[in-house]
Amino acid sequence: MPALLRRFLGVVFVLLGVMLLIFIMLRIIPGDPVSVLLNEHVNPATVEKMTESLGLNKPLPEQFFSYLLGALKGDLGKSYYMRKPVTALIMEAFPYTLLLTVLSAAFAWAFGIGTGIISAIYNNRLPDYIFRGLSLFGISVPVFIVALSLQYFIYFKLSLLPLTYNGSLQSMILPAIALGWNSAGSVARLTRSSLMGELEAPYIDTARAKGLTTRQAIVRHGLRNAMLPVITMMALQLSSMLSGAVITESIFSISGMGKLALTAVQTRDMPLLQGTVLFMAFVISMGNILADVINTILDPRLRV
Amino acid sequence: MSEDLLLELRDLSVSIVGKKETLPIVKGIDLHIPRGSIVGLVGESGCGKSMTAKSINNILPPFARVTGGSIIWRTEASGEVDLALLKEKEMRKKCGTEIAMVFQEPMTSLNPLMQVGEQIKEVLTIHGVERDNKKAKDRVIEMLSKVGIAEPALRYNAWPHELSGGMRQRVMIAMAMICQPKLLIADEPTTALDVTIEAQILSLIKELCRNNSMSALVITHNMGVVSTLCDYVYVMYLGSVVESAPVKELFNNPCHPYTRGLLSSIPHVGDNPEFLHTIPGNVPDMKKHFKGCDFCLRCSDDIKQCFFEKPALTETGAGHFVRCHRSLGA
Numbered sequence: 001m002p003a004l005l006r007r008f009l010g011v012v013f014v015l016l017g018v019m020l021l022i023f024i025m026l027r028i029i030p031g032d033p034v035s036v037l038l039n040e041h042v043n044p045a046t047v048e049k050m051t052e053s054l055g056l057n058k059p060l061p062e063q064f065f066s067y068l069l070g071a072l073k074g075d076l077g078k079s080y081y082m083r084k085p086v087t088a089l090i091m092e093a094f095p096y097t098l099l100l101t102v103l104s105a106a107f108a109w110a111f112g113i114g115t116g117i118i119s120a121i122y123n124n125r126l127p128d129y130i131f132r133g134l135s136l137f138g139i140s141v142p143v144f145i146v147a148l149s150l151q152y153f154i155y156f157k158l159s160l161l162p163l164t165y166n167g168s169l170q171s172m173i174l175p176a177i178a179l180g181w182n183s184a185g186s187v188a189r190l191t192r193s194s195l196m197g198e199l200e201a202p203y204i205d206t207a208r209a210k211g212l213t214t215r216q217a218i219v220r221h222g223l224r225n226a227m228l229p230v231i232t233m234m235a236l237q238l239s240s241m242l243s244g245a246v247i248t249e250s251i252f253s254i255s256g257m258g259k260l261a262l263t264a265v266q267t268r269d270m271p272l273l274q275g276t277v278l279f280m281a282f283v284i285s286m287g288n289i290l291a292d293v294i295n296t297i298l299d300p301r302l303r304v
Numbered sequence: 305m306s307e308d309l310l311l312e313l314r315d316l317s318v319s320i321v322g323k324k325e326t327l328p329i330v331k332g333i334d335l336h337i338p339r340g341s342i343v344g345l346v347g348e349s350g351c352g353k354s355m356t357a358k359s360i361n362n363i364l365p366p367f368a369r370v371t372g373g374s375i376i377w378r379t380e381a382s383g384e385v386d387l388a389l390l391k392e393k394e395m396r397k398k399c400g401t402e403i404a405m406v407f408q409e410p411m412t413s414l415n416p417l418m419q420v421g422e423q424i425k426e427v428l429t430i431h432g433v434e435r436d437n438k439k440a441k442d443r444v445i446e447m448l449s450k451v452g453i454a455e456p457a458l459r460y461n462a463w464p465h466e467l468s469g470g471m472r473q474r475v476m477i478a479m480a481m482i483c484q485p486k487l488l489i490a491d492e493p494t495t496a497l498d499v500t501i502e503a504q505i506l507s508l509i510k511e512l513c514r515n516n517s518m519s520a521l522v523i524t525h526n527m528g529v530v531s532t533l534c535d536y537v538y539v540m541y542l543g544s545v546v547e548s549a550p551v552k553e554l555f556n557n558p559c560h561p562y563t564r565g566l567l568s569s570i571p572h573v574g575d576n577p578e579f580l581h582t583i584p585g586n587v588p589d590m591k592k593h594f595k596g597c598d599f600c601l602r603c604s605d606d607i608k609q610c611f612f613e614k615p616a617l618t619e620t621g622a623g624h625f626v627r628c629h630r631s632l633g634a
Binding site: 201202203205206207208209210211212213214216220221224225298299300301 | 358361363392393396397398399400401404405407408409412413414415416417418426427430431463465476479480
């Protein structure tokens with residue numbers, strides 16, 4: 001698998017690039033971390049001392065390379081604001097994001113693929129209109145509206161599920177639906193169009209001519225072909241969910257990756273922000289590789 | 305005579321059914337396939353020959369439907385059955401076991417995500433012919449070698465994209481033949497193949513028909529294919545049969561001007577390379593109703609009657625039917 005090895009090497013370069021970019025950007029934007037950490041009207045000597053202790057007085061290349069060396073050893077520095085190692089903070093936050101992602105992907109894909117198939121089979125008939133409308137709704141309604149509506153109806157009106165995340169699995173259901181809503185819509189639409197394209201393929205005629213009913217032909221032959229683009233999309237969705245859902249996590253107060261990144265931005269916590277961005281870049285690159293690997297397993301034409 | 309007929313299309317009509325109007329694409333054709341013979345169905349693109357074929361095993365696209373006539377299927381086991389009235393489930397039981405089909409495009413007619421051997425084996429498993437996996441696989445490998453595939457055990461695991469067009473068409477034929485059907489429908493089986501492969505595939509089909517006393521319906525627009533393969537030929541134009549005759553009779557004594565046009569359109573080595581014979585004009589719009597002969601606007605032989613009256617299909621010689629006012633001595 002030298003192809004896979006090449007992909008991983010590519011990831012290393014992507015991560016290096018991301019690291020450099022975020023490093024430079026954080027130093028260009030106005031507002032320096034020391035003045036955020038210390039209150040106004042402090043002694044200039046204190047500011048200087050703080051700057052020195054954070055290593056911000058050193059030349060930029062030196063700062064970058066010492067960060068890089070640390071990152072290679074798994075040390076992403078220490079959060080200015082929370083006074084803890086960034087790696088530890090990420091490891092604390094990631095399980096919450098992981099749980100949210102798994103639940104919301106399960107919801108989005110089961111719903112999206114299921115309704116997409118029904119839409120394709122009942123093309124231009126009532127079930128198709130219903131599910132197509134729903135999926136359009138899914139794509140176009142922003143996540144915060146979905147989240148707030150869910151809280152309003154399910155918690156406030158019906159009091160079925162908790163308002164925010166409290167550690168129990170039930171309290172993760174609303175966030176999972178809110179986050180999965182958009183994905184479900186786009187998966188449903190892609191499944192529908194992809195399957196409809198495959199249903200016109202000559203091999204479906206072949207399957208029927210050898211004695212499969214239309215339904216068997218769809219399930220055994222059409223679906224597998226139709227799922228190829230959908231799987232690519234799902235892998236990309238998975239990695240974007242895993243890298244943190246800022247809005248969903250904030251609304252339901254889940255202390256996951258999105259919340260961590262948001263805090264880092266608000267407090268000008270440079271090491272923490274660098275760490276979370278780097279981690280997100282890593283997860284997204286891995287998602288891309290995963291999509292390719294799955295497609296290669298499913299589609300013999302991609303194997304060399 | 306009719307007991308010898310395996311398949312008989314009686315006044316079969318197929319139409320594209322839309323919300324507002326229905327558009328007839330096959331207009332009441334009669335077609336007979338005697339046991340053990342190879343029948344050709346010839347015509348230009350869009351004349352309805354593929355639709356006729358697909359109506360037999362009901363794999364018509366969703367927008368097309370059989371709107372009239374019957375498809376009589378005669379076997380010793382089940383007697384006389386009208387396939388047009390059969391329920392989907394009953395129809396599928398016959399597909400693959402009694403009626404098999406080979407398609408025009410071997411490139412896309414195989415599922416790209418399934419090994420070719422598995423695709424052939426599916427015919428056996430779906431009909432419950434061979435439940436034992438090992439035996440089914442052996443049968444597939446045996447069939448692959450019968451259709452002339454070298455190293456069949458190795459090719460069993462090949463993916464469709466690893467095979468050439470000719471090989472894929474052999475796989476399609478193996479898939480069609482594995483249950484020893486009584487009728488093979490070949491819808492332009494060699495159109496996508498180059499000429500040397502075409503000859504191989506045609507002789508393979510002919511040999512398989514002879515050895516298994518199988519009948520075949522061969523759909524083509526290639527008169528060369530007809531002459532090498534068929535016993536009897538139907539010539540279709542705009543959804544109707546315009547001439548039908550035993551193959552030798554048709555080539556020696558073509559009566560309909562359309563058939564003559566098709567025959568003289570075959571280029572021969574030694575002909576003037578600057579000139580290629582064609583039939584002038586295009587296939588007319590099916591939406592327009594015309595009370596005269598459908599071919600009269602392209603015909604070089606037309607008489608006044610052709611514009612006002614549709615000619616009937618009439619027997620002019622032994623087994624030779626023509627739909628033309630001229631050939632009836634008018």
